[in-house]
Amino acid sequence: MSDMLAELMSALPGAVLTGADGTEPYRRDRALDPDAGVPLAVVLPRSTAEVQTAVRWAARHHVPIVPRGAGTGLSGGATAVHGGLVLSTERMRDVTIDTATRMAIVQPGLLNAELKAAAADAGLWYPPDPASFEICSIGGNIATNAGGLCCVKYGVTADYVLSLEVVLADGRAVRLGRPLIKDVAGLSLTSLFVGSEGTLGIVTEITLRLLPTPPPTRWVVAWFDSSDDAARAIAEIACTVRPSVLEYMDRIAINAVEDRLHLGLDRGAAALVLAGCDDVDPQRDLNAMQAVLERHDPSSVHQPPQADGDAIAYARRLAIPAVEDKGRLLLADVGVSIPRLAELIGGVEEIAARNDVTIAFIAHAGDGNTHPLVVFDPADVDEAARAEHAYGELMTLAIGLGGTITGEHGVGKLKRPWLADQVGHDALDLGQRIKTALDPDGILNPGTIFEDDHS
Amino acid sequence: MSDMLAELMSALPGAVLTGADGTEPYRRDRALDPDAGVPLAVVLPRSTAEVQTAVRWAARHHVPIVPRGAGTGLSGGATAVHGGLVLSTERMRDVTIDTATRMAIVQPGLLNAELKAAAADAGLWYPPDPASFEICSIGGNIATNAGGLCCVKYGVTADYVLSLEVVLADGRAVRLGRPLIKDVAGLSLTSLFVGSEGTLGIVTEITLRLLPTPPPTRWVVAWFDSSDDAARAIAEIACTVRPSVLEYMDRIAINAVEDRLHLGLDRGAAALVLAGCDDVDPQRDLNAMQAVLERHDPSSVHQPPQADGDAIAYARRLAIPAVEDKGRLLLADVGVSIPRLAELIGGVEEIAARNDVTIAFIAHAGDGNTHPLVVFDPADVDEAARAEHAYGELMTLAIGLGGTITGEHGVGKLKRPWLADQVGHDALDLGQRIKTALDPDGILNPGTIFEDDHS
Numbered sequence: 001m002s003d004m005l006a007e008l009m010s011a012l013p014g015a016v017l018t019g020a021d022g023t024e025p026y027r028r029d030r031a032l033d034p035d036a037g038v039p040l041a042v043v044l045p046r047s048t049a050e051v052q053t054a055v056r057w058a059a060r061h062h063v064p065i066v067p068r069g070a071g072t073g074l075s076g077g078a079t080a081v082h083g084g085l086v087l088s089t090e091r092m093r094d095v096t097i098d099t100a101t102r103m104a105i106v107q108p109g110l111l112n113a114e115l116k117a118a119a120a121d122a123g124l125w126y127p128p129d130p131a132s133f134e135i136c137s138i139g140g141n142i143a144t145n146a147g148g149l150c151c152v153k154y155g156v157t158a159d160y161v162l163s164l165e166v167v168l169a170d171g172r173a174v175r176l177g178r179p180l181i182k183d184v185a186g187l188s189l190t191s192l193f194v195g196s197e198g199t200l201g202i203v204t205e206i207t208l209r210l211l212p213t214p215p216p217t218r219w220v221v222a223w224f225d226s227s228d229d230a231a232r233a234i235a236e237i238a239c240t241v242r243p244s245v246l247e248y249m250d251r252i253a254i255n256a257v258e259d260r261l262h263l264g265l266d267r268g269a270a271a272l273v274l275a276g277c278d279d280v281d282p283q284r285d286l287n288a289m290q291a292v293l294e295r296h297d298p299s300s301v302h303q304p305p306q307a308d309g310d311a312i313a314y315a316r317r318l319a320i321p322a323v324e325d326k327g328r329l330l331l332a333d334v335g336v337s338i339p340r341l342a343e344l345i346g347g348v349e350e351i352a353a354r355n356d357v358t359i360a361f362i363a364h365a366g367d368g369n370t371h372p373l374v375v376f377d378p379a380d381v382d383e384a385a386r387a388e389h390a391y392g393e394l395m396t397l398a399i400g401l402g403g404t405i406t407g408e409h410g411v412g413k414l415k416r417p418w419l420a421d422q423v424g425h426d427a428l429d430l431g432q433r434i435k436t437a438l439d440p441d442g443i444l445n446p447g448t449i450f451e452d453d454h455s
Numbered sequence: 456m457s458d459m460l461a462e463l464m465s466a467l468p469g470a471v472l473t474g475a476d477g478t479e480p481y482r483r484d485r486a487l488d489p490d491a492g493v494p495l496a497v498v499l500p501r502s503t504a505e506v507q508t509a510v511r512w513a514a515r516h517h518v519p520i521v522p523r524g525a526g527t528g529l530s531g532g533a534t535a536v537h538g539g540l541v542l543s544t545e546r547m548r549d550v551t552i553d554t555a556t557r558m559a560i561v562q563p564g565l566l567n568a569e570l571k572a573a574a575a576d577a578g579l580w581y582p583p584d585p586a587s588f589e590i591c592s593i594g595g596n597i598a599t600n601a602g603g604l605c606c607v608k609y610g611v612t613a614d615y616v617l618s619l620e621v622v623l624a625d626g627r628a629v630r631l632g633r634p635l636i637k638d639v640a641g642l643s644l645t646s647l648f649v650g651s652e653g654t655l656g657i658v659t660e661i662t663l664r665l666l667p668t669p670p671p672t673r674w675v676v677a678w679f680d681s682s683d684d685a686a687r688a689i690a691e692i693a694c695t696v697r698p699s700v701l702e703y704m705d706r707i708a709i710n711a712v713e714d715r716l717h718l719g720l721d722r723g724a725a726a727l728v729l730a731g732c733d734d735v736d737p738q739r740d741l742n743a744m745q746a747v748l749e750r751h752d753p754s755s756v757h758q759p760p761q762a763d764g765d766a767i768a769y770a771r772r773l774a775i776p777a778v779e780d781k782g783r784l785l786l787a788d789v790g791v792s793i794p795r796l797a798e799l800i801g802g803v804e805e806i807a808a809r810n811d812v813t814i815a816f817i818a819h820a821g822d823g824n825t826h827p828l829v830v831f832d833p834a835d836v837d838e839a840a841r842a843e844h845a846y847g848e849l850m851t852l853a854i855g856l857g858g859t860i861t862g863e864h865g866v867g868k869l870k871r872p873w874l875a876d877q878v879g880h881d882a883l884d885l886g887q888r889i890k891t892a893l894d895p896d897g898i899l900n901p902g903t904i905f906e907d908d909h910s
Binding site for chain 2: 099100101102144145147151152155156158159168172174175176178179180181182183184185186187188189191192194195196199200211212235238239240241242279280281284285335336337338339364367368369402403404405406407408409410411415419422423424426427428430431433434435436437438449
């Protein structure tokens with residue numbers, strides 16, 4: 001073992017994994033990046049002080065660090081760098097709920113579902129709900145500014161972050177913001193760090209705003225023979241009502257979910273639209289949404305009993321793993337402004353046909369945030385290449401429609417090649433200047449968002 | 456006239472004011488900073504291109520630029536710098552409402568009230584509502600991340616900004632973000648620029664999210680003989696209900712407003728609490744809030760007829776100008792976590808007594824964001840000095856309570872001396888590194904938030 005590694009292991013006893021057995025499980029997130037490097041070591045700190053120790057060691061030896069939450073990222077933001085350190089926050093799971101201020105103070109490794117449960121025990125609610133909420137960490141949610149189903153009404157992760165403690169590239173721990181609802185003292189550094197995917201610092205503590213638990217969501221479900229009709233109905237709902245959920249699944253996703261759950265979903269439908277309202281008195285908006293859906297030629301539309309609506313919402317959350325049963329996925333996260341949803345769906349169908357690949361389509365439709373899922377057999381080299389090509393075309397399509405290559409999963413390493421096409425070279429340069437000012441040696445998650453100068 | 460100035464006037468014909476008559480009205484914002492400098496010139500651009508021309512001229516000649524909206528700032532963020540340029544956006548007032556995407560595209564000089572009116576014409580609503588909404592500009596709101604009364608439920612300006620066009624210190628115009636509800640491509644630069652008080656760039660176009668108009672707010676009004684009881688009632692409401700408005704006025708503010716409006720307010724009360732709910736069915740929460748208020752020993756509490764409640768809300772909005780009738784103001788903007796509101800109010804009363812000055816106290820109480828108004832006679836040199844001392848003590852008090860020196864007005868030039876005490880030297884350094892990376896010559900609003908290296 002090198003002196004360097006011995007120094008790390010002696011500084012963090014019991015918190016360093018080495019060798020293939022130790023590091024292999026930490027090389028990739030759910031994006032399964034085929035180009036993942038082999039890290040020198042994995043550190044599993046329990047505290048801010050231990051994170052500082054690891055970062056100071058890395059800074060001293062110019063070793064890149066890839067921070068990692070629960071490893072559920074879908075853009076390769078936690079892909080290991082060759083010869084680098086992976087810093088997993090999985091042992092940092094403390095949570096304190098303060099009912100008097102309606103806030104939670106959490107360590108980054110806490111799972112989203114664990115926070116929701118702790119808040120619920122105190123009669124409170126943490127809204128952001130990525131479909132992966134049972135397995136993803138709050139730190140990862142902060143890193144990507146994660147969204148979910150409730151965001152159409154309740155906003156994204158950034159809307160709940162009041163204060164952060166971060167360890168900077170030089171090992172200093174800095175407190176950003178205070179546990180206050182309104183605070184504009186100095187630059188909005190907290191907001192800058194949310195969504196920075198571990199490139200500016202490592203988040204070690206998070207203060208989050210909680211809300212009172214709203215009434216349960218009541219549902220309207222509509223089935224369409226035409227995806228175009230469904231998309232137009234969604235656009236009309238989105239500009240006239242304020243639903244708490246507005247989701248979309250296409251035929252491929254419906255069938256994949258039905259294969260798992262056997263709910264009796266309509267396998268022949270082109271599209272399913274699931275709309276919800278959680279107002280104290282939801283009937284006005286449920287009726288308004290039903291009326292809009294009826295105007296757009298659905299094959300059926302109704303307000304189901306609570307349990308049936310909840311089951312379809314559960315099915316929607318299960319869509320990604322259900323489609324994954326059919327093959328390896330390239331999971332896009334493209335977004336457009338909502339009136340352009342129909343064009344996006346049409347464009348995705350063209351891309352699937354042109355590249356002869358299967359693309360399932362699900363969407364947080366009320367946000368214009370969609371997940372085309374390119375399904376392929378990794379053993380079929382030609383199909384894998386066509387899938388890769390289609391994945392790139394999805395991003396080019398979204399950019400051409402004035403949209404985004406990522407609505408909630410982050411840029412990571414996989415989408416970086418398309419970032420300049422979306423944001424332009426001047427905005428990219430602005431980000432790079434901030435990155436360089438905060439991490440001059442480029443040790444924090446190199447290759448994510450920004451090009452790795454060393455590679 | 457200097458060659459330098461002639462060059463500017465020829466590049467921006469009809470858009471440059473010089474001489475005392477031209478520049479005097481642009482030397483100060485509403486903070487009336489006694490140390491305001493005499494600017495070389497004022498420019499009144501109409502377009503992004505004209506802003507770029509002015510910034511390029513300033514960069515070439517190393518002339519500092521102070522950007523300015525409607526001049527209603529309360530922290531001296533638009534105080535002119537001696538020999539510098541003031542850039543007023545007052546001629547940049549275009550507004551376009553897109554009902555299909557529920558967004559507004561506006562130039563920064565548009566008044567908040569003008570945006571609200573344009574949105575209302577399209578059946579939509581722009582929530583952020585500083586008490587000064589009739590006279591303050593959207594650009595100024597962006598600069599300070601302005602709040603208001605509705606923020607307790609609907610959030611602050613930052614929550615509505617989807618995309619910005621900014622002119623950087625080198626004159627480049629950069630688009631940050633896209634008109635999308637969810638977009639996490641690259642660093643959150645849009646969020647960083649909101650609240651940056653003109654120190655990182657000059658905002659020239661803003662894309663804002665709009666909401667459907669909610670039902671009118673219904674009211675509960677409570678009068679208290681003890682400010683402490685009122686503060687405890689507010690803390691209980693804030694952690695159990697989700698009001699759309701939760702405001703506080705003390706005896707001095709009540710009397711100042713009553714002098715103007717003659718509404719029949721209770722001049723003897725120690726405190727007035729105004730709580731509102733705008734749910735489709737507001738009765739549940741109104742009753743819940745009334746029950747909490749009744750538990751905290753009010754002298755009276757009731758749900759007034761709509762017009763009476765609206766009149767008290769109007770009175771609350773008028774509190775600052777009404778107190779200003781009594782003398783010059785030093786207007787604080789300190790915030791604490793809501794359970795500490797009673798301690799803050801007690802501390803403010805002590806500061807008033809110790810310094811023998813009058814301090815009126817109003818608050819967006821549901822956010823913990825308060826405005827102690829130190830009233831003094833500027834002709835009385837001793838009282839003015841005591842007022843200045845009390846103003847500083849208010850900030851030290853808030854910091855000591857874990858709070859903030861500014862909840863919604865910004866740091867400007869007036870609060871900069873206290874900023875390090877709140878955020879700490881490491882966070883200040885982090886901000887300074889970003890400032891230096893984006894404005895290496897320090898020409899953008901020097902002395903605001905950051906120390907002026909040149910002074």
